[in-house]
Amino acid sequence: DAATHRAALSHVESAGRKHGLGGRMRVAAEGLNCTLTGPYDGVRGWIRDLRNWGTRDEFKDTEFKLTDHLPVGQMFPKLHAFEVSELVNYGLAGKKAPPISKTGSHLEPEDYHKKIGEKDTVIIDVRNHYEAAIGKFVPPKVGAEYIDPEMRKSTEFPVWLDRPETKEKLRGKQVLMYCTGGVRCERASALLRHKMETEDDTKELAIKGVYQLQGGIDKYFKQFPEGGFWRGKNYVFDKRFSHAPPAVEGMERATRLGGGGDGDGSNDDDDAKGKGDKRHLRTEDGGKKGSGDGTDAKDIPADNDGGEVMGKCESCSKPWDMYRGKRRCPTCGVPSLICRECMTADANGMRKLGREVRCDLCVRDNVTSKRQVREWEKRELREYEKRFRSRVGGAAAEDGGSGSGSGSGSGGGVEESDAAQAAVTPAPNPESITRLFLKNMCSKRMDEAALTKFLGGVTHIQWLTDRKTGKFYGSAFVEMATPEDAARAVAMDGRKVLGRPIRVKYQKADPKDAWPLPQCAVGTADY
Secondary structure, rough: OOOHHHHHHHHHHHHHHHHEEEEEEEEEEEEEEEEEEEEHHHHHHHHHHHHHHOOOOOOOOOOEEEOOOOHHHHHOEEEEEEEEEOOOOOOOOOHHOOOOOOOOOEHHHHHHHHHHHOOOEEEEOOOHHHOOEEEOOOOOOOOOEEEEOOOOOHHHHHHHHOOOHHHHOOOOOHHEEEEEHHHHHHHHHHHHEEEHHHHHHHOOOOOEEEEEEEHHHHHHHHHHOOOOEEEEEEEEOOOOOOOOOHHHHHHHHHHHHHHHOOOOOOOOOOOHHHHOEEEEEEEOOOOOOOOOOOHHHHHHOOOOOOOOOOOOOOOOEEEEEOOOOEOOOOOOOOOOOOOHHHHHHHHOOOOOOOOOOOOOHHHHHOOOOOHHHHHHHHHHHHHHHHHHHHEEEEOHHHHOOOOOOOOOOOOHHEOOOOHHHHHOOOOOOOOOOOOEEEEOOOOOOHHHHHHHHHHHHHEEEEHHHHEOOOOEEEEEEEOOOOOOHHHHHHOOOOEEOEEOOEEEEEEOOOOOOOOOOOHHHHOOOOO
């Protein structure tokens, strides 16, 4: 209920500050989705406090994932806690939300590994495509069929799952799902199971079962340190950016040290220099109770000399699997995969990365403008909403916001529609600024989903909080995908969202500052 939700938010935030943690906490009525760092004893103290909280042992059996002995430079400097309507922003709030109590069957890594080798099975990667581009499960030829939904963001998953061609791929099959830490699978598998029980066209597919990887890729790596069926790197939403299975990382580290450098931009000697022994915690609790930085040439990582490289540079097509820097696809806004040589050439002004350097999805689909992406999203959403209304009725379809996400209980509170965004006359932006400052937002109800729906084209949000209380007070720095998106956003200055006129203005980033911050990326908490 709402009172328990607020009590949980207050507890996890106060306990986090007591134990000296930093990072992000998404607190929904259905559970927690957190990425945290802190002292070795601090993170374990926070876990202990959470297990002891509540009157129904809500988190007694929660599985936490810990990674110790990471460099001090990978610590999150501040703690941010957010009250949200969804653990993962799938646009399924309100009556659209599938019962989170009816998820897929949770398989431990050993059992999941066996399932991958079985016939009449599909394995769905419920992460974003740019994550899958650098690493994924590769089943044996006689085993499961790998499926990448090719999503740019999680809100596209319900639309993808509803497509006729998707349903045909699932006909008569066992369905496996996986993600980084298990949280996204909670929503994705619950949605599929709900459709199997309530929608005739999904019932008749005769799906043989829905299964998900308990603990996600993170736990699979611990059970299969040499990788098992995994190939490449696992993209993560913290300052590591990505990591490989432990045995592969060991070989990579040995290769880098043999070459005289660590190659990843971090400093493994921080502890030796007296900066203290800090440890990293990432906690993903399965989604239910009880269960960029600025870059210059000197910061660009050395070549990756170990392991299998799955991705390739978007500029020169060289094999590459390391996301670094602030650049994003100029048309759709996902992180750009650019190799060291091309990034250095761009930083030095020798060969600039122009708008023709786009992500592989935009290149394949011949998408050359942000407008094309928006129009495609609107078209797909209209078709999805039409089918949804035909099944559950118009009133229910409109409850809880649109499929693109409407915020934490905001419903119709985002007064400006997508059509209004497209129709607005952009404000002048002669310096091509992409960073904005926003104020006068509703401090109780504004969240990522509501803000991104209102503005469109948002890639990073740094919510500003009171230094003493840590509470969000209605202001934020925002990074937009393109100068054009920023100009449209500034033109929306003064329009109402959640009952308050939002003030929007350009705020050019100081070249000396690291901006945008990677931990502030939209969708950062999607595990």
